[in-house]
Amino acid sequence: VTVRRRASPPRIADDRTSNTRTASHLGVICHAIRPSHRASHRERKIDLNLKMSAEAPLSCELLFAGCTDFANVGRKGANGNDPFYPDLNAPHAYAPLAAKTWKYIGGGASASHCGAIDDAGAPYVWGRNERGQLGLGDYKTRGLPTAVESLKNVKCVAIACGKSHTAVVAENGDVYCFGSNKHGQCGDGKLKKQMKKGETEDDKLTPVKALVTNGVSVTCGADFTCVLTKDGEVFTFGMPQHGQLGHGTDHEYNASASSIKIVYEPQPHPRR
Structure with missing residues (x-):
């Protein structure tokens, strides 16, 4: 063939x-x-x-x-x-x-789900959904490309997938994220730092708007997100370990006064 x-x-x-x-x-x-x-x-x-x-x-x-x-x-x-x-x-x-017909396919090296945008700008998702990374309001895996209903009135131009989250760029420059927000990778400036016993992690089951404007492209690492704007600026947010956010620091600190317990502070606020 x-x-x-x-x-x-x-x-x-x-x-x-x-x-x-x-x-x-x-x-x-x-x-x-x-x-x-x-x-x-x-x-x-x-x-x-x-x-x-x-x-x-x-x-x-x-x-x-x-x-x-x-x-x-x-x-x-x-x-x-x-x-x-x-x-x-x-x-x-x-x-x-x-x-x-489709104009954009998005995935990720660490992702077990995928996204696509059709010619009309409608985003579709399918795959693993353990953290709500499909943005469909639940945790059910989808075997078929499924439209993200909450974005049906948004014309999208780019989509990318992390390990357990997804990011979408709209034609007007808005950026939407959904799925795991454990490390702030959804970029809405909010982070659930303390979880009660039996409480689920900070998952965004439907799209939330990241604190970035004028986006034109997006890519995701396992637990972080990078957005390119029309002005040529790059904003990053999420897990800072190893310095992948480019902030000049890995945001490491000792969380224990009585012993050494190194942790990395999540970055839910997009920064250049």
């Missing part, structure tokens, strides 16, 4: 089944479908003859490849031998979304 650049979105001639499941990146083409256990799949040699140019369209079809077990990907037990969640060794298209 050969995929070539053309005016319409590239397509793969393949058996298209109905359930998506997990994520493994292939350039700008990402993630995996969960085939029906009755479907027959075999490895296919795919020639992705895609060359971007100034005249090339900035939208394409969403293809999937890799691990299909969101609950276990990156963990012990994700061996790809489960017939319900096999590893896909070649790109697959997802039939219900075949007619939709």
Whole structure:
């Protein structure tokens, strides 16, 4: 099967089944479908003859490849031998979304979830959701690309995924984050420092607005977020250990007066 650049979105001639499941990146083409256990799949040699140019369209079809077990990907037990969640060794298209085109795909090296933005600027998410990183108001894993309803009236231009949080940039420069805020990686200036026994961590189950304006691009580390503004400034927030925020310090301090207990102070306020 050969995929070539053309005016319409590239397509793969393949058996298209109905359930998506997990994520493994292939350039700008990402993630995996969960085939029906009755479907027959075999490895296919795919020639992705895609060359971007100034005249090339900035939208394409969403293809999937890799691990299909969101609950276990990156963990012990994700061996790809489960017939319900096999590893896909070649790109697959997802039939219900075949007619939709996309302009932005977001992921992260430490993420087990993914995000995408369609041509209309609507954000979609899927994957692991243990900390509410899908922004859908709950902790349920989604195997299918699902629209973020609370952002349905927001035209988005960029999306990125951390280990357990997600960040989205709107066309007007606003930045929205959701998921774990344990280290302040959602950037809304709020941080739950003390948790009572049995209380959940500081999770943002729906998008909150970060204290950054004029954003044009975003990327996420495991527990921190970086936003580029239209003025060329970079704002960072979240976990400061190892100095990854670029603040000139790792915000380390000794939390115990009677012994040495080194901790790193979370940074929920975006800083240049």
